[in-house]
Amino acid sequence: MAKVVSIHSFRGGTGKSNTTANLTAIIAQTGKRVGVIDTDIQSPGIHVLFNLEEENMDKSLNDYLWGRCPIEEAAYDCSPTLKVGGGEVAVMGGGMYLIPSSIKAGDIARVLREGYDVNLLHDGFRDLTRRLNLDYLLIDTHPGLNEETLLSITLSDVLVIILRPDQQDFQGTAVTVDVARKLDVPQLLLVVNKVLPRYDLEAVGRQVAKTFDAEVAGVLPLSEDVVSLASGGIFALRYPDHPLTQRYRQIAAKIMG
Amino acid sequence: MSPGLFDRLNQEMQARDKTPGLTMSDVLVLPEAERRLLNWMMRADEVSLAEVADRLQADETAARARLAELMEKGYVREIDIHGDVRYRVRLAPKRGREIPLNIWSALDDKVDK
Numbered sequence: 602m603a604k605v606v607s608i609h610s611f612r613g614g615t616g617k618s619n620t621t622a623n624l625t626a627i628i629a630q631t632g633k634r635v636g637v638i639d640t641d642i643q644s645p646g647i648h649v650l651f652n653l654e655e656e657n658m659d660k661s662l663n664d665y666l667w668g669r670c671p672i673e674e675a676a677y678d679c680s681p682t683l684k685v686g687g688g689e690v691a692v693m694g695g696g697m698y699l700i701p702s703s704i705k706a707g708d709i710a711r712v713l714r715e716g717y718d719v720n721l722l723h724d725g726f727r728d729l730t731r732r733l734n735l736d737y738l739l740i741d742t743h744p745g746l747n748e749e750t751l752l753s754i755t756l757s758d759v760l761v762i763i764l765r766p767d768q769q770d771f772q773g774t775a776v777t778v779d780v781a782r783k784l785d786v787p788q789l790l791l792v793v794n795k796v797l798p799r800y801d802l803e804a805v806g807r808q809v810a811k812t813f814d815a816e817v818a819g820v821l822p823l824s825e826d827v828v829s830l831a832s833g834g835i836f837a838l839r840y841p842d843h844p845l846t847q848r849y850r851q852i853a854a855k856i857m858g
Numbered sequence: 859m860s861p862g863l864f865d866r867l868n869q870e871m872q873a874r875d876k877t878p879g880l881t882m883s884d885v886l887v888l889p890e891a892e893r894r895l896l897n898w899m900m901r902a903d904e905v906s907l908a909e910v911a912d913r914l915q916a917d918e919t920a921a922r923a924r925l926a927e928l929m930e931k932g933y934v935r936e937i938d939i940h941g942d943v944r945y946r947v948r949l950a951p952k953r954g955r956e957i958p959l960n961i962w963s964a965l966d967d968k969v970d971k
Contacts, residue, residue, distance in 0.1 A: 716952040716954040751882030755897055783885075785894060
């Protein structure tokens, strides 16, 4: 039975997709089969981190939701396209599969205009884990609270909420934590991202844990190296010995339990 | 506005009125017992009458009555898998955005070019 993990933030720009991609790669490196699905259908982006070019994206989550293909046909094995520090191809132990949302303007407009059958999204999560024999399914959600985000949270074994040390993020996270508890999510983890390096990171983690009465899986400092990479790859693969990668590994370990 | 666009919107509005189902925002405002049962059913994907009775710590007659209430509201549907009756949450379709029609029309024109 696959473990379903939703990665969410109340506001945009928290580093949600970057964190999702890094966690996906780290878990796959341990020999697990990992799927990652981009349910941010109105502003997709995680495919960039996996080096999946638009012209190579034959099918997407949108095609599945419109009944054009089974969901596994929209899954791309991204292991061969990923590069590690020296430029060589990454060796992912189990396999890493991305189900992107379409980046075509017409497809985004159509899904916003017409909606879709949410039961298909529900079925899709189940079918994907079975047909690709996944150990983990990570769901990259749209920021804020909408129907697909709430469904993803409900179906998750683990919900990871990403926040920055920012008053607006704190308020939004309080709402999300409250919703997650109403939806009976079995495991709730917080990740504080983009913390100024001069702060005491462990003290920030303790403060956030106390504020939300929830476990903090990791505190990630704002990193010039991440900014420099500019979504041009997966940080943990490019910089496997970086202290930030170590922190990603600690978060992955909490998810894997 | 093109006839095609109008037809699509009209079909959608008619379908919307007929389509039962649970929205996730409905779930958040349900009474706790109902909400927790539906959360559990969604996570389990599909469940049997015996499993519902076990979850409710009730007998199968009471569980059947509870399921009948949820089916009446359109939140749950009965499915037959090779003669085995199972129950599954029925989610409402996600509605399209209700924004001025000329925006979609303009976007259609741009995208078609």
